[in-house]
Amino acid sequence: MSARVRFEVTARSGAARRGTLTVRGRSTPTPAFMPVATQGTLKGIAGGRLAPMGFHALLANTYHLALRPGEETVRALGGLHRFMDYDGILLTDSGGFQVFSLAERRLVDDAGVTFRSHLDGAPLRLTPERAMKIQHALDSDIAMVLDECPPADAPPDELRRAVERSVAWARRSLAAHRALDAASSTERACFAIVQGGRDVALRRSMADELARDAFDGFALGGIAVGEDAATIRAEAEQFAPLLPADKPRYLMGVGSPRELVAAVHAGIDLFDCVLPTRNARNGYLWSRAGIVKIRNADHAQSGAPIEEGCDCTACARHSRAYLRHLFQADEMLGPILATEHNLRFFQRLLVELRAEIESGVAADWSWLAPS
Amino acid sequence: MSARVRFEVTARSGAARRGTLTVRGRSTPTPAFMPVATQGTLKGIAGGRLAPMGFHALLANTYHLALRPGEETVRALGGLHRFMDYDGILLTDSGGFQVFSLAERRLVDDAGVTFRSHLDGAPLRLTPERAMKIQHALDSDIAMVLDECPPADAPPDELRRAVERSVAWARRSLAAHRALDAASSTERACFAIVQGGRDVALRRSMADELARDAFDGFALGGIAVGEDAATIRAEAEQFAPLLPADKPRYLMGVGSPRELVAAVHAGIDLFDCVLPTRNARNGYLWSRAGIVKIRNADHAQSGAPIEEGCDCTACARHSRAYLRHLFQADEMLGPILATEHNLRFFQRLLVELRAEIESGVAADWSWLAPS
Secondary structure (H helix, E strand, O other): OOOOOEEEEEEEEOOEEEEEEEEOOEEEEEOEEEOEOOOOOEOOEOHHHOOOOOOOEEEEOHHHHHHOOOHHHHHHOOOHHHHHOOOOEEEEOOOHHHHHHOOEEEEEOOOOEEEEOOOOOOEEEEOHHHHHHHHHHHOOOEEEOOOOOOOOOOOHHHHHHHHHHHHHHHHHHHHHHHHHHHHHOOOOEEEEEEOOOOOHHHHHHHHHHHHOOOOOEEEEOOOOOOOOHHHHHHHHHHHHHHOOOOOOEEEOOOOOHHHHHHHHHOOOOEEEOOHHHHHHHOOEEOOOOOOEEOOOHHHOOOOOOOOOOOOOHHHHHOOHHHHHHHHHOOOOHHHHHHHHHHHHHHHHHHHHHHHHHHHOOOOOOOOOOOO | OOOOOEEEEEEEEOOEEEEEEEEOOEEEEEOEEEOEOOOOOEOOEOHHHOHHHOOOEEEEOHHHHHHOOOHHHHHHOOOHHHHHOOOOEEEEOOOHHHHHHOOEEEEEOOOOEEEEOOOOOOEEEEOHHHHHHHHHHHOOOEEEOOOOOOOOOOOHHHHHHHHHHHHHHHHHHHHHHHHHHHHHOOOOEEEEEEOOOOOHHHHHHHHHHHHOOOOOEEEEOOOOOOOOHHHHHHHHHHHHHHOOOOOOEEEOOOOOHHHHHHHHHOOOOEEEOOHHHHHHHOOEEOOOOOOEEOOOHHHOOOOOOOOOOOOOHHHHHOOHHHHHHHHHOOOOHHHHHHHHHHHHHHHHHHHHHHHHHHHOOOOOOOOOOOO
16 A cells, blocks of 8 residues: 555444545545446536535446546546546446446456447457556546456356456556556555455455455455345455455445445445435435335325435425425426435434444444344 | 515616515515526526525416425425425416416316316316415415416407406406405515517507506516517517506516517516526527537537636536536436526626616627527
8 A cells, every 4th residue: 555545444343443545635534435426427416515415435437437428538627536526535446347237248358358338339348457547547546456247146167267367357457557656656546356256265265365465455346236135244244354454345336224334344444336326316215214215195295304303405405295296296306305315314324333433332223124 | 565565776777777676575686587496496406506596586387386286285385485495586477378388178268267287187277366376375475467378479359358358367366366465464476467469559558457456566478489589679678668667577488698688678677487497408508609509529528617707516617528428428417507507697697787787887798699
């Protein structure tokens, strides 16, 4: 870890850690939840509003931005921070997950992966070197290595081959990252990704292998890709301790409040997920009393806020009836206010988790309904 | 005009007037442009953001709100100001224009108009009394009388009959308004509407007739319903002087910057139009150099703001390239930022018009391209 990439753990409670991650002068308290700004925008929320809402780290998708508007356009315009008006930490994925889930006609070889754009079918190729080059062009603070993402239920042989290939790709990613950093006099972070499906021995061997290299953080990939909630929690608890203790641990694609709390308690520091924002656009609003389905007729006359005590615009200034009206009338202010609410709900959850770790006194999580 | 409904003219320049309109303790400087919050929301902008953007008066559509969520729902929730979190002046139309343009199977008689909802075909009836009752239930500050809106090119006989009926309906509207005001101890404003198509004699006789009653303001209806821009300007200039000089004059449904400036110079005080917000959602952004069609490939690499010197979020914090990317990627932040820009463009235009009237020194309007 370079001088400028710092991860300081300031408190512990059980396996949980309270800390601060700093990259290129930008800091976020941890544990942190990173909302997903797939196309360089958190849907409906201007970039400048995110830090005041408590979000000092964000994920953007390399695959989408490389296709549109193109990483060289973003670079020419001063990078993604400036493009989207966000001065927090930007973590970019490698594009690999989207190539394996969205793109068409994939062909993987040891050097990289060839595929066609889901937008216009154009033929494209992604290699570890290219993935890092795009992320640097976007002005990422935390670049993720390219990895192969086989289905979680792939046969053991396929999983093992993917792990071996992903270890090799991770090292090539780190080498490319360092060369790009040196060439541009930047000190970005590079995180490795531990795969291995549900095979704990395979996960451990991959984590141990990657721990030999000076990655700035370690992620768990291939979790929350269709399993039920209990399985996700079990995986988080089982796999978190496999990652080096002195670097930030990032659980990719998680998750719901219950999974998030369980994973923090297991020692995870970073999360990203589209759940709060996607739920919001579909009219599913989080509260400690359960999900409020705002389109329901129950709310048509309700003067109550989504959640008492929430400081978001929807709760502080509007009734459930108004939110329902906006959704029924197909008004975009509905998804906008709902997005702000769900984000603030998650942020308040994180604040409580951090306070719990600092105090060492277990918080009351009984409102997290069993699933 | 009651004690609480006040219109004070503080400066004049030619026929143009600079003033303040106050209703129920809420004030707007005039000339004022009222954006249109059809369904109780200015599309994409939370109600609490409008006053800081300079908008102290807004129009909401009675027809839409009566159908959904229903005026009694809005009343039960504390009225439209509270519902949409807006503490400026709310002007509501009577619903008549929508009945004559949107609703199905209209049948007009002397007592009112029967029609079917454009949402579900339900049979409905609107009378002057019912129009006022709905507007009061919505908590309108300025209620508009119900009028008949024949096409501008209707035969003279039909126009004259519509004018006669509209005069009668205006008086019934005012009487109903006063009774509702008395019953609820409120002092809302009631504006009359002068119709008459392009027949100046008919317009004058209707204006003179209505001027005998104590309306709080006078509107010109049936303008900007399909005519070209030059005709709209000519109508505004011809008809504005027909309205009483001591009350606010409101030109309904206007308009573009050029028409707005011409109408202010002719003595109009109030405007409403969906143009800036609808244009914005279609990617047509106003600037003094002309309309910026933000989807154009020209802007793909542009680091410039929509308009230099504009203080909106789009211009102050983002490039044209980012705005274009948002529109190309179908991201709702595109229409949101575009709406804010066009609204600020209009507000800055109004600020300049007010300063022009106060100073008596003609501003430079040469950037308004001839149409």
